[in-house]
Amino acid sequence: MANVKFNSKKSKFTDVLKTVEINEQENDGNMTIQHFYDLFDIFIKDKKLEGLAPRTIYDHKKLFDIFKNYVIKVRECQIEHDFISSDFFKQYLYYMHFDKHYKAGTINIRISSLKCYLNWLFKNKYTNKNYSLLLKKVKRSEDTVHPLSDYNVKKMLNAPNQNTYAGFRDFTIMIIILDCGIRINELCNTLIPDVDLKEKTLTVRGEISKTRKARILPLSKQSVILLRQLIDISVSNTSPYVFMSNSSDKVDGEVVSRNFERYGKKVGVKERCTPYVFRHTFATNAVKSGMDVFTLQRIMGHNQITTTRQYVQLETKDLIKKHDKMNSIGRYLK
Known part of the structure; x- marks a missing residue:
């Protein structure tokens, strides 16, 4: 009897819910x-x-x-x-x-x-x-994405088989992101004319930029050497894209991301290994090397400085090193 009574109440409660939902739908x-x-x-x-x-x-x-x-x-x-x-x-x-x-x-x-x-x-x-x-966004803890250590970066760079086109392409992508922090989808859409080998720059066109704003990124000598080789391969395959897929079309960013994760597992890196993490690694290394946050914001293509801040992860030892270098008290006690 108790069960019958409980089911009866549950049925009434369900009917009430349905009535409320119907009224809500009408409103x-x-x-x-x-x-x-x-x-x-x-x-x-x-x-x-x-x-x-x-x-x-x-x-x-x-x-x-x-x-x-x-x-x-x-x-x-x-x-x-x-x-x-x-x-x-x-x-x-x-x-x-x-x-x-x-x-x-x-x-x-x-x-x-x-x-x-x-x-x-x-x-x-x-x-x-x-x-x-x-719909309110869920609060997330800050600094959840950590950059790769130098040791793990070197392990990742050794993972691709550079005797194959895909391996050499992915190795170059790693180097370019570490060099200028470009987004993976911006990089995959890079056309041959976007790369100025003489001036050592890479132009992110407005139509492919996440913020729809064009920007010019400086490149290191090592990046230019790698890009020259990729461009020669693209030209010989009559492809307008610097980073090709097997079909001579542009490589897909998700394919590259999956490759990065596979490389990480291959060499035993326990941290996340994605182009996004490499971008974080660039940002952190830039600040460690003395780049001011406003320059970093412009290179990374952020509209807000707060976004740039989220990319920079400094360890305690880095903070101590910068604090010692500042020597704010020493000037008063000489």
Whole structure:
């Protein structure tokens, strides 16, 4: 009898929840999930007209597909009959954070893309409620990405087989990122004319830059020697790209990232080994060598100085060394 009584209460409670959800859906504008999906195509077209980088457009599509997969497989929604609601999006955040225990960075990337689309829906009056305001980014601890030590960098540089084109290309990519901190997708889209071997510079064109702003990066003599060899290979294969795939087209950044991770496992580096980590390593080494943070910001292509700060990870021994060099008290006690 007790079980029957409990089930009865649970049923009533479920009915109440359904009533609340229906009322909430009515207040939110009665947009079906299918309509929500269809409008995403218009959103993408608008973003293309705004001049968003192809990589950013690709990321929006990829992350939206992840959300759609969650809707079908986790929530088991009937997209033609079920409606979007405030709870519809908050449950996605809850699922990633508490059910799957994704890292804060992963959650925030997915939420940022979704918030962008939701804000677009509201601004264009497709919804009467701005759902993007309901999705708050997860707080993440600072300094979670650590640069590679010199020892591990050398191990990574020895990993690619430079007797093959792919190995030589990946070795060169490692050197270039360590030399000027360029983003991997900017590097993969580098055309032969972007490299000035005489002036020892690499131009990141505005259309491939993440911030849509062009910048010129200085290169070391070693980088120029490697780039000259790659350019000769590209020319002989009639490819406009400096860093080619096997088909003479540009190599994909995700392919390079997977290769880096494979190299790390091969040589026994326990830390993360990705082009992104190499970029962090460049930033930290630059500050250790005396580069001021404003110069570093310009080289790395950051709009905000706070973003540059997140890339610089100094160990305690580095802080002690810089403090001793400053000798702020010694000037008073001479």
